[in-house]
Amino acid sequence: MDNSVDDESINITAGMKDVEIANVDNVNSQAIDTLVFDLQKYSITTEYDIKTEEHFGDVFMPRTNYSSTTPDLESTVRDVSFDSISPSSDSEVLNSAGKLLKKVEKGLGNNALVTNVLVDFCKIGNTFVQGVDDLIKRINVSFENECEGAVTAVASLKSYMLKMVEGQRDFIDAVLNECAVSSHLKEQYEELKKDLIALNSDFEATEAKRNLCIGEMEDVYLQAKTGIQMCEEAKHQNPGVRSRLNGGLIAVLLNFLRLREDCNRFDKAQNSTKRLLHGQCEELVQKLQQLDQDRLSEMRDCLSKFAIYETARIRNLQYDLNGMIQTLDEFDPCQSSYNEKYINESVKFTTPRHPQPFINLSIPRVFSQYAVSRLSLAPPKERVITKLQTQLTKFVNCAWENSENIESVIEEFAGEMHSSLMRQIFCNLVVTRACEHQWSVEMECLKRMSGLLKIVLSQCDRQKDYWTGYEILKMAKLIHAKVPRIPGHDKGPQMCLLQTLIHSHRFWSSVAFWTECLAIVIGQDLQAIFENCNSETITFSPCTRELKSFYNWMTSFGIDKQRSRLLIVKTCEALKLPQSYWQDLVPRNF
Incomplete structure (x- = not known):
């Protein structure tokens, strides 16, 4: 009876063990299959010390520092990290460049505002000039039966107003032509803005790869923790199960270590990329700083020229006013007498702004009038x-x-x-x-x-x-x-x-100077050809000494011969000059 009970209990116990082993086998096989590790950011904190062991009967178990509570992943020691360049430094560099870009944008807006104010100021001046012109037309100095002194005094007023208008027009022309802020700084700003957007995209792409790496490492870390915990919980299972779990864990940990090496290489590559991006960003910041300095210099020069022209206008106005005052001082009403004759002709004070230039009589009259009407700068x-x-x-x-x-x-x-x-x-x-x-x-x-x-x-x-x-x-x-x-x-x-x-x-090392200088010399040479040609033939070849010597000028100031030749060729091609005209300007032995 007892033996049968014992045999039955043994069979039941064996059956339960078979069920447990089967369940453990199923769980462990699934867990081992899922323990596939990819490249991640965090390492295992559990230490497996083969030299330190605890003895449970005939079973030797590894000592581990694993606790039941999983540590916070963000506070885990990072064995693989972007130590040289952190995300915070990326954001600081980009924020600095972005703030500087906005500062330059607002500064260029201020420059444009100054230009618009000066333009509106000139418009007000034009309105003033038109009003004074209307007043001048109303002044008639040929008063009937008026004394000569009074006529002269009124004439001095009209002369003063004419000179005032003339000076105001010269001042307006000078301000509009010399005090305007150029647009090339705005073009440079747009190019730098595009570069900053491209750099920001590169930084975001690098940061995305980094975040992906961190996410994958977190998964590997959790899977490794799960594998170690399973081995810890299976210490009371039969040796076959424990051996299978231990073998799977060893394979997983070896795979993790290999992935960790891959992560180290990835870390170095990402750091190199970020250093390059940081260098480009610093270079962009320097360009923005230089652009802002150029903007401020241009604003200062613009306002300085305005002050100079305004000072000259006021001084000229003072000289003209002094002339009027001198005329009035000479006018004595007590000694003046009325003219016995009526003044039949009006005293006209017309001062043409642009006198008729000398034009050869062989030129048709229509072209003569056209040239005079187009003359706008005095x-x-x-x-x-x-x-x-x-x-x-x-x-x-x-x-x-x-x-x-x-x-x-x-x-x-x-x-x-x-x-x-x-x-x-x-x-x-x-x-x-x-x-x-x-x-x-x-x-x-x-x-x-x-x-x-x-x-x-x-x-x-x-x-x-x-x-x-x-x-x-x-x-x-x-x-x-x-x-x-x-x-x-x-x-x-x-x-x-x-x-x-x-x-x-x-x-003398400015390419823009030599390009503009060559254009000046070519213009003078073409003028000389035009003035010396007759109506039948035109010898279209360089005739001035300056143009023929231009190549030697550049080389004498230290410009490389090849660069000198290329500058002459490109400038002439940009001006659409025929090759027969400029081919003798450079040596033919190139």
Whole structure:
């Protein structure tokens, strides 16, 4: 009886064990099949120390630091991470570039606002001019039976108003043509904006890959934890089950370690990519900073020119008003007498803004009228030119004479050179003085002159005044100083050109200058061809010495021969000049 019970209990126990083993086998086979690890971000915190063991009967179990509570994944030690470049540094760099981009955008808007204000200011000035013109038409100086003094006084008022209108028109033309903010900065801003958008997309793509890597590593980490926990919970199962679970766990952990190495390589590749993106972003930030500086410089130059033109207008207005006051001082009502004769003819005070230019009689009259009607820019008044020449003559004298106070006038001279008209007049004075001395000066004079011309070149570089640079280029080839003969040489005194003293200025390395300078020389050459041609034939080939020597000019200022040739060819092609015209401008041995 007892034996049968024992046998039955043994069979039941064995059956239960078979069921448990079967269930464990099913669970473990499914778990092992799902323990497939991909590249992730987190490593296992459980340590499997084969040297430290605990003995349970005949079974040896590994000691583990696994706890029943799974640690927070975000606080887990990251064995593989983007340590060199973190996401926070990415956002800081991009935010810095984005803020700077918005600052530049608002700044360009301010520049445009200044331009619009000046344009509206000029519109108000035009309205004022039209109103004064209407008043001038109402003034009739031929009063019947009026004394001569009164007629002269009213005529002085009309003359003053005419000069006021003329000065206002000159001022409006100068402001509209010289004080407008150029659009090239806006174009640079749009290009940099596109670059920043592209960089932001690259950063987002890199961050997306990084987040994918972290997500996959989290899955691997959880699967590894699950496998270790299953082995821990199966320590009371039969050895076959435990061996199978242990073998599967070993395979999973080995796979995890291999994936971890792949993650390390991925980490290095991503760090390299991010360093490259950071470098591009820093370069973009530098370009934005330079663009903002250029914008501020352009705004300052624009307002400085406006102040200069406004000052000149007010001064001219004061001179004209002084003339009217002088006329009124000479008018004495007590001594004036009425004219015995009626004044039959009106005293007309009409000052044409653009006198009829001399045009060859062979040109049809219709073209003559068309040319005059299209004339819109008038040169400055002669008295204005004379006054400016007087102001600048002292600087020429300081450079030409053995003056010791040249350093004291440098700052004043730099302030005068903000206007292109002042630079042009100064260069004309230098050329006139040098021509009087046969282009030869003392060496000390040449050094002082080069110092002043370097200041002029700096202003030309800032304001892109390539016309004045062209004038300096021509005089630098002519003005020279004789250097005493070196003992032991039979040759006479040597010449030191002005070019050698200003050769190192950065203005001469500007591609834009040489391109514009070539266009200036070509324009002068075509004008010479046009003026010398007859009605039958035109010799369409370079005729001026400047154009024929242009290639040598570029090479003498350190421009590479190949670059000089390419610049001449591209400029001529851009101007759509025939090859027969410009093919002799460069050597044929290329």
